[in-house]
Amino acid sequence: MLGEGILKGLGETAKNFVGSFVSKDRLTTVQYPEERIAPIENTRDFPFLVYDGPDDADGYDKLAGLRCVACQICEKECPPKCIYIVKSTDKKPDFVGKPQIYPARFDIDISVCMSCQICVEVCPFEAIKMDTEFELSTTDRFGGLLFDRDHLSRSNQHYHKIHPTEATEVDARLAEEKIKADAKAKAAAAAAAAKAASPVAAPPAVKPAPVKEPGA
Numbered sequence: 001m002l003g004e005g006i007l008k009g010l011g012e013t014a015k016n017f018v019g020s021f022v023s024k025d026r027l028t029t030v031q032y033p034e035e036r037i038a039p040i041e042n043t044r045d046f047p048f049l050v051y052d053g054p055d056d057a058d059g060y061d062k063l064a065g066l067r068c069v070a071c072q073i074c075e076k077e078c079p080p081k082c083i084y085i086v087k088s089t090d091k092k093p094d095f096v097g098k099p100q101i102y103p104a105r106f107d108i109d110i111s112v113c114m115s116c117q118i119c120v121e122v123c124p125f126e127a128i129k130m131d132t133e134f135e136l137s138t139t140d141r142f143g144g145l146l147f148d149r150d151h152l153s154r155s156n157q158h159y160h161k162i163h164p165t166e167a168t169e170v171d172a173r174l175a176e177e178k179i180k181a182d183a184k185a186k187a188a189a190a191a192a193a194a195k196a197a198s199p200v201a202a203p204p205a206v207k208p209a210p211v212k213e214p215g216a
Contacts, residue, residue: 044130
């Protein structure tokens with residue numbers, strides 16, 4: 001029948017329109033900001049940096065657990081070029097205990113960010129993810145939307161709260177990588193210890209060459 005799809009669509013619209021008057025569950029809007037709808041797990045707004053440690057604990061050094069190693073891949077791949085990173089001159093242990101460079105400065109201009117999530121996709125260290133926070137209005141159109149490293153840092157607990165399925169998969173993968181790294185380090189230490197304990201072979205004795213007498 002010609003136009004059957006259009007009629008079905010109009011019927012669905014009419015059903016929802018009438019239903020919204022008799023059932024609160026059919027409402028398509030809420031009285032914001034008094035009423036709020038919880039964001040779905042796949043919601044993405046703007047990036048944040050993940051650190052392993054307590055969630056907003058007083059006195060905790062977020063930098064100690066920050067996963068970012070200032071590789072600058074996200075800065076290079078960002079389409080609107082709103083990420084600015086400065087590498088540190090020293091190193092700190094990463095999540096597997098290996099000394100790594102960290103971002104001495106990590107800024108994101110949220111007023112320019114297009115929420116494309118490319119920075120998340122290219123990060124090899126699971127260090128940058130997308131937040132669900134969207135109420136970021138400010139009267140300062142420049143400095144108020146330039147987020148620095150401390151402002152961007154969120155705990156892994158926060159990551160689990162907003163993206164539980166994804167965060168669980170990431171934790172399992174990082175745990176597996178840590179186990180492999182620990183096993184590799186133990187094997188290297190055992191090999192070095194075995195080499196140090198093995199007796200050193202004495203060099204072969206050199207037989208002196210015969211001395212010829214004069215006139216011989």
